[in-house]
Amino acid sequence: MKKKKHTPSQPTGQPPVNYLSRIAKNLLFAFLLGFLLFKAMENNAGYPWAYNMLTSNMKLIRANPHLTLKEKNEMKLGTDFAYLWFLKEATPENAVILYPSTEDFYPPDKPSPFKQEVQNKIWALRFLYPRLLVLPSEMETSPYAPEITHVAIVNGRGYERLDYPVEHKQEHGILPVKP
Amino acid sequence: MLYVGIFLTFILGLAFVHCLSADFSPVEKIGLAFPLGIGLLVVLMLLADQVGIPLRPMPLLLGEALLLTTLLLFLYGRRRNRPKEISLPSLKNTNLVWLLFIIAVVCLEYMNFSKCLYFPPSDRDSLAGFETIGYIVAQEHTLKGLSIFNVAYMPGIHSAASYITYAPLVQLSYAYVYALGAETSKIIPALMYLFFLIAFYAATSRAAGKTGAAIATFFVLLTPEMLAFSSLSMTNVIHAIFASLGVIYMALWFREREKKDLILCGALLGINTLCRTEGIVFTAAVLLLLFIDAFRRKGYKGFLQSALLALVPLLGWTLYTKINGLEAESIAITHPFLDTEKAATILTHLWQLYTNTTLYGWSFAVFLLAFLVNLWFLIQRKDSLSVLLAIALSSVFYLFIIYQIDYKWDSIENVLLYSVKRFLFCFIPMVWYFSVSNHASALLFRKLEQFLRIDQAR
Numbered sequence: 001m002k003k004k005k006h007t008p009s010q011p012t013g014q015p016p017v018n019y020l021s022r023i024a025k026n027l028l029f030a031f032l033l034g035f036l037l038f039k040a041m042e043n044n045a046g047y048p049w050a051y052n053m054l055t056s057n058m059k060l061i062r063a064n065p066h067l068t069l070k071e072k073n074e075m076k077l078g079t080d081f082a083y084l085w086f087l088k089e090a091t092p093e094n095a096v097i098l099y100p101s102t103e104d105f106y107p108p109d110k111p112s113p114f115k116q117e118v119q120n121k122i123w124a125l126r127f128l129y130p131r132l133l134v135l136p137s138e139m140e141t142s143p144y145a146p147e148i149t150h151v152a153i154v155n156g157r158g159y160e161r162l163d164y165p166v167e168h169k170q171e172h173g174i175l176p177v178k179p
Numbered sequence: 180m181l182y183v184g185i186f187l188t189f190i191l192g193l194a195f196v197h198c199l200s201a202d203f204s205p206v207e208k209i210g211l212a213f214p215l216g217i218g219l220l221v222v223l224m225l226l227a228d229q230v231g232i233p234l235r236p237m238p239l240l241l242g243e244a245l246l247l248t249t250l251l252l253f254l255y256g257r258r259r260n261r262p263k264e265i266s267l268p269s270l271k272n273t274n275l276v277w278l279l280f281i282i283a284v285v286c287l288e289y290m291n292f293s294k295c296l297y298f299p300p301s302d303r304d305s306l307a308g309f310e311t312i313g314y315i316v317a318q319e320h321t322l323k324g325l326s327i328f329n330v331a332y333m334p335g336i337h338s339a340a341s342y343i344t345y346a347p348l349v350q351l352s353y354a355y356v357y358a359l360g361a362e363t364s365k366i367i368p369a370l371m372y373l374f375f376l377i378a379f380y381a382a383t384s385r386a387a388g389k390t391g392a393a394i395a396t397f398f399v400l401l402t403p404e405m406l407a408f409s410s411l412s413m414t415n416v417i418h419a420i421f422a423s424l425g426v427i428y429m430a431l432w433f434r435e436r437e438k439k440d441l442i443l444c445g446a447l448l449g450i451n452t453l454c455r456t457e458g459i460v461f462t463a464a465v466l467l468l469l470f471i472d473a474f475r476r477k478g479y480k481g482f483l484q485s486a487l488l489a490l491v492p493l494l495g496w497t498l499y500t501k502i503n504g505l506e507a508e509s510i511a512i513t514h515p516f517l518d519t520e521k522a523a524t525i526l527t528h529l530w531q532l533y534t535n536t537t538l539y540g541w542s543f544a545v546f547l548l549a550f551l552v553n554l555w556f557l558i559q560r561k562d563s564l565s566v567l568l569a570i571a572l573s574s575v576f577y578l579f580i581i582y583q584i585d586y587k588w589d590s591i592e593n594v595l596l597y598s599v600k601r602f603l604f605c606f607i608p609m610v611w612y613f614s615v616s617n618h619a620s621a622l623l624f625r626k627l628e629q630f631l632r633i634d635q636a637r
Binding site for chain 2: 143
């Protein structure tokens with residue numbers, strides 16, 4: 001005997017599916033759950049923070065869709081990036097730079113404009129590579145010390161590492177070893 | 180060339196998943212393809228670097244193409260073993276609650292993905308480590324011979340906790356995209372997180388149904404601290420992707436006893452140790468559970484295959500570092516000792532982290548609640564015992580590791596506040612997986628799905 005096919009949407013002996021009532025039930029349940037969840041999540045400090053972080057970043061992205069990589073780096077890293085960009089622009093790729101020490105970047109006697117990790121050699125190399133960096137503390141041991149071509153100046157410090165006098169001293173800059 | 184490289188990596192991962200088993204669902208395959216592709220690519224880069232092949236775009240792309248051809252030939256060789264039934268994603272049995280959460284996940288991830296791609300790497304740990312290493316590898320075409328690994332140039336390179344010892348996955352994947360012409364490396368964390376969400380949803384839906392999986396994915400995505408870090412260039416979230424998926428596939432193996440899950444679990448845990456070496460705690464916990472299971476069932480073949488995949492990457496990386504002198508002063512205390520003050524500091528900080536709902540949202544609270552609700556089934560049927568044991572054992576192993584470390588490069592408080600805080604990301608997907616897939620929750624979601632079903636009669 002031929003078996004009668006049962007379609008899943010209309011099983012035998014059951015009334016036809018009322019899609020409208022099911023969708024209404026879903027809508028109501030989804031709305032209730034969404035509302036309860038939203039209210040509960042509002043009471044946790046973390047979730048609103050996470051959501052606001054995403055939306056505020058989206059606003060920023062939409063307001064500045066065509067920023068260059070340099071501009072974005074300046075936005076995120078501030079003076080630290082601006083200083084490194086300046087060193088990069090002012091030196092050739094094969095430069096060997098006598099790079100300031102941590103104390104030069106953050107002098108104890110005055111406030112520093114730097115907020116990130118600019119004093120960290122590897123951090124700075126991300127923006128200065130392939131230039132070589134030598135720290136003042138490495139001058140006695142580094143094989144690159146005799147090859148130094150430039151001296152970086154920061155917060156008015158570093159002029160004493162040059163063999164010649166400088167007339168118009170700037171707060172930040174880079175000068176060749178030989179005038 | 181960048182898009183070709185990314186696509187090739189995706190296809191490579193897809194072919195690899197297909198080689199493991201054709202029976203994974205299409206959504207699972209798509210979700211796993213990119214992370215596994217990156218894992219294979221990094222292994223390839225390490226091998227190439229060891230034998231002296233420069234890490235330039237052409238050798239890398241050719242190597243990937245060659246590996247892809249090998250995998251395709253393997254697939255062609257077993258073409259008769261077709262999947263039993265190709266189950267394409269369908270909108271059948273859906274409900275508006277599922278849809279609501281999926282829409283929320285898509286919208287949130289769109290914002291997160293955009294943020295990740297828009298901003299260049301700026302966090303301290305990336306720029307003072309992985310990001311810069313990756314950038315310079317792309318310029319110098321080598322990892323082992325990197326100029327910044329030269330002690331004459333970097334006198335502190337062999338000091339405790341130096342970046343020379345960092346496991347290679349993140350920096351080599353960054354090197355790959357830089358070598359192919361990317362302006363920044365952010366395409367890697369952006370795509371990794373996107374594909375992770377897909378893979379997590381697909382894996383969880385096998386145990387909890389699609390509504391439970393959508394809710395869990397939503398909460399994993401919106402976990403505040405993890406969400407913030409997912410768009411940075413750091414290793415922690417990428418590590419959490421491999422570690423958590425490895426543990427979840429172990430749980431699926433115990434649940435469904437399908438060998439494909441066991442093998443995939445091994446592969447994911449193997450790559451997990453290439454992200455961060457402390458990922459060994461997950462490998463050790465899972466292999467211990469798998470060994471006990473194999474011992475009880477007197478069947479070791481699957482366990483050995485999985486163990487091989489889980490351990491070979493770490494052993495290979497250790498060998499690579501030994502051969503090439505990429506070592507630093509040890510920070511491990513190798514003898515047993517008792518320091519109650521140190522133990523108390525660790526436990527106090529960990530307790531503060533686990534109970535911090537600002538950092539991790541409701542993740543651990545919901546986990547505790549789900550554990551209590553499911554306690555009856557846990558006692559009666561050992562329900563979800565494997566995932567609970569994996570979480571507990573890996574936590575204990577991790578506690579042991581942080582206790583045995585000599586904090587000579589930083590204070591223990593700083594390490595607990597920053598490193599450990601991020602390490603807990605690994606547990607977030609695991610606890611959400613458990614919270615929605617245990618017997619009591621799965622029953623609830625099944626009832627809910629039946630109640631809300633639109634297209635079929637109940």
